[in-house]
Amino acid sequence: MNKTMNNVKVSCPICGGVIPLPDDVEVSEIITCSECYNRVVVERIEGENVVLSEAPEIEEDWGQ
Numbered sequence: 001m002n003k004t005m006n007n008v009k010v011s012c013p014i015c016g017g018v019i020p021l022p023d024d025v026e027v028s029e030i031i032t033c034s035e036c037y038n039r040v041v042v043e044r045i046e047g048e049n050v051v052l053s054e055a056p057e058i059e060e061d062w063g064q
């Protein structure tokens with residue numbers, strides 16, 4: 001099998017915008033959506049089908 005995956009694109013789970021992925025994308029990689037700037041995490045890769053989910057919020061220090 002010598003199929004080239006070029007320019008894999010998936011929809012952002014938050015805004016629905018298209019996120020281009022590198023072809024060496026890996027599970028649990030964090031990608032920033034270029035449209036809504038939210039972080040999404042690669043949940044799993046099934047062939048050409050890449051499943052993204054919203055990355056957990058990083059807790060900010062609000063300086064209470």
Ligand SMILES: [Zn+2]
Nearest residue numbers: 012015033036
């Ligand atoms: Zn987005």
